[in-house]
Every structure is written in C-alpha cells, then in structure tokens.
Amino acid sequence: MLEDGLHGVPAGHTASVVTHLEMQAQAPQRPEADLPLTLERITTPDPDWYLGLFRKVGAPWLWFGRLTLTRDALLTVIHDAQVHVYAVREAGQDVGLLELDFRHHPDCELAYFGLTESAVGRGAGRWMMNRAIGLAWAQGITRFHVHTCTLDHPAALAFYQRSGFVPYAREIEIVEDPRLSALLPMDAAPHVPLIGR
Known part of the structure; x- marks a missing residue:
C-alpha cells in the first residue's frame, strides 16, 4: 500500500489511476441514435488486422497491453473461443473494437472497448455499449466488469457509470x-507529457 503523499515516477514511465467497475445485474438499454453502424464478430482474427485496429483505436490513449505480447501469445488470446472480438463498422470501415473475455465465466470482462477518433462524439459509444451489455449477459454471466x-x-x-457499471x-x-519502447509512435497521446529516460 502506498502511503499518503506524492510519489516519484521514474523518467521514461507513465503513471495513472486505474478504476475498476462492475455490473452485477444486466443494466437496461439506454436510448441511442439511429446510426449507420454494424457490429461483426471476428471469430479468428488475423493478428495484423487486430493489432492495426487496436492501434487505431487505442494509440491516442496509450493502449499497449496487446502490443507487448508475442505473436503466439496474442493468437492464444484472440483465437480463444471464450474471447469474443467484434469490429464496429461504418461504410465498410472499421471504427471500433469491442472485446468480451468470458475465460473466467460466470464473470465477463469488457477487455477492450473503444472507437476511432472519427466515431467519437456521435453516440456510437452508447450504441456499442448497448450491444456489449446484451451480448455479455446473453452468455449467462453473473458479473460484467471493466477497468479504465x-x-x-x-x-x-463517467460513461461507464452512466452505462450501469459501479466503481469498486x-x-x-x-x-x-x-x-x-517503440510499441507506439512518439506522437501518440500528445496530451500525456513524454518525460524521457
């Protein structure tokens, strides 16, 4: 446990506060806009396609978790029958990534949930969350959890809380x-100061 007060962060590192949230009963669907989006499950994702979409969605927010895996380790995860990978598409283009992890059933983790910058701010997040909640609870789970x-x-x-998740x-x-470490380009996430080694 950290003591009260400020704690130094080594040069070349980032520090963040991680909040874990859970939903112990299916939340109701929220009103959504009529958007020209589709959600497609990709049962055996090509790793290059997956990493391309992962970077496209996550680089602005320094997502790196999947980028640290070897190709074999990544395939083990994304080809697992209990890991459901979905692409959100608009006009034939991938604009979102949704990943539901049922490997610890009856829990489901909302492992990845994000949109490209072009899709943010139009109600696509609520559209995608309505479907994520429905898909997760359709598998007979008792707990749906996520962290940000x-x-x-x-x-x-705030979006997760409005969607029915409770911080714990x-x-x-x-x-x-x-x-x-070259996992992401140097110009990713310009809102996060880069303090070198």
Whole structure:
C-alpha cells in the first residue's frame, strides 16, 4: 500500500489511476441514435488486422497491453473461443473494437472497448455499449466488469457509470512509456507529457 503523499515516477514511465467497475445485474438499454453502424464478430482474427485496429483505436490513449505480447501469445488470446472480438463498422470501415473475455465465466470482462477518433462524439459509444451489455449477459454471466484509467478518454469513467457499471476498486499503475519502447509512435497521446529516460 502506498502511503499518503506524492510519489516519484521514474523518467521514461507513465503513471495513472486505474478504476475498476462492475455490473452485477444486466443494466437496461439506454436510448441511442439511429446510426449507420454494424457490429461483426471476428471469430479468428488475423493478428495484423487486430493489432492495426487496436492501434487505431487505442494509440491516442496509450493502449499497449496487446502490443507487448508475442505473436503466439496474442493468437492464444484472440483465437480463444471464450474471447469474443467484434469490429464496429461504418461504410465498410472499421471504427471500433469491442472485446468480451468470458475465460473466467460466470464473470465477463469488457477487455477492450473503444472507437476511432472519427466515431467519437456521435453516440456510437452508447450504441456499442448497448450491444456489449446484451451480448455479455446473453452468455449467462453473473458479473460484467471493466477497468479504465486516467490516461483514457476523459469521459470514459463517467460513461461507464452512466452505462450501469459501479466503481469498486482503485489502483495506481506505473509502466514504461510505450512510446519510448517503440510499441507506439512518439506522437501518440500528445496530451500525456513524454518525460524521457
């Protein structure tokens, strides 16, 4: 446990507050806009396609988790029958990534949930969350959980709460900056100061 007060972060690292949230009963669907979106499950995602969409959605928020895996380790995860990967599409283009992880059933983790910058702010997040909640609870789960951090979109935490998730734990995460380890380009997430080694 950290003591009260400020704690130094090593150069070349980022620090964020991670909030864990859960839903213990299916939340009602929220009103949504009529959008020209489709949701397609990709049962055996090509790893290059997956990583391309992962970066497209997540680079502005320093998503790096899948980028640290070897190709074989990534395939083990995304080809697991209990890991459901979905692409949100608009006019034939991928504009969102949804990943539901049922490997610890009856829990389901909302492992990844995000939209490209062009799709943000039009109601697509609510559209996608309505479907995520329906798909997760259709599998007979008893708990749906997710985590977000202070490096994520500034509206993410409030969005999850409006969607029916309740915060239950908080952590501090300090990791090597993925821009300095070449997992993401140096110009990713310009809102997060890059403090070199």
